[in-house]
Amino acid sequence: MIKELDNSKIDSIMKIWLEANISAHDFIPADYWKSNYEYVKNALPDATVLVYEEGNEIKGFIGIIEESYIAGLFVSSKYQNEGIGSKLLERCKQEYSVLSLDVYARNIKALNFYKKHRFKIKEEKENDETKEIEYSMIWKL
Template sequence: MIRPATREEYPHLVDIWLRASRQAHPFIDEACWRARADDMALRRLPACEVQVLEAGRRVIGFYAMHDDHLEALFVDPEVQSFGHGSGLMAHAMTGHSSITLWVYSRNVRAVSFYRRLGFSIVDEREDPETGEPESLMAWSR
């Protein structure tokens, strides 16, 4: 079931984000992710519309939208590769006629995932915090 997140769930969502980020981005120092955790909990998630995926009374993933921009899409690493990310994105896409997102260019798995969903790369930049190249991807109906 996909439903709106509650603020009480933010610590759990940050835990999912942190574990999934470390797994998906081995090219970024783990300390960088830990340093961003408070920002995620206190600034980024509260500024977004956050939806969670619940399975068996357990939150296993979430996405965060700020207007038509996907700020975050993360699934608990323990249950990845079962279509949960696709389900979350399908939910997000039904409520929007267009979506943009930034993804680390070296995260080939994520870039491929978004391409399969119809996103294309429209711009590139260097992430000011990490120095890593990022791709701006866009989708529209």
Template sequence: MIRRISMLDVPRVMEIWLNATIQGHPFISEDYWYGNYDTVKNAWLPSSDTYVDERDGRVLGFISVIDNTLIGALFVEYEQQGIGIGTALINYAKALYSALTLEVYKENRSAVRFYRSCGFTVTDEKKAEDNDHMLYVMAWKQK
């Protein structure tokens, strides 16, 4: 079941974010992610519309949309990836918003493939603001 996040979900969402981020970005130091933890929890999460995928009473993934267009995060518990949770969250967001954009590390090839399979296309490439890695800007628009 996909539903809007509640305050009780925040610790679990942050656990998923930290673990999946570290696993999904081995090319970036873990210290970088730990250093961003409080910003994500206290600034970014409260400023986004976040939806969780809960199965059998356990949150397994989430998607956050900022300003009705930017997917600021899509993370699934690492051990649960590949079973459709991410796709379900993307499809849920597509039903709510007519156009979506996101930024993904170019080196995160599995994420780039996933977003392409969900209908996103690369529209730009840029350097990340706070590290030396390149990002793809990807977009999807309802037809």
């Protein structure tokens, strides 16, 4: 079931956030993600966060900021490849006519996922903090 985040469950999604970032971005030191943990946790209440929850367990979530920017889409490693990310993304496509995001070029799995969902690369740039190449992508209804 997809629903808005109950703020009492922020720790649950932050666990998924940290685990997924470290796993998906092995080209970035884990300390980078750990050092950004509190910043992201404190920013979550200002975002629209939808969670995929079954049996009182959060299996994934998506965060939208600035009315159309996907700040993150994460699925617990235990539940990846079950269509949860696609369901979360499709739900957002029902609510927004434009969605944008940034994805690291070296995160091939995520890049292919967004291409499959009809996102197009609009710009290539270097991330200021990590110095990694990332793509700005966009989807329009």
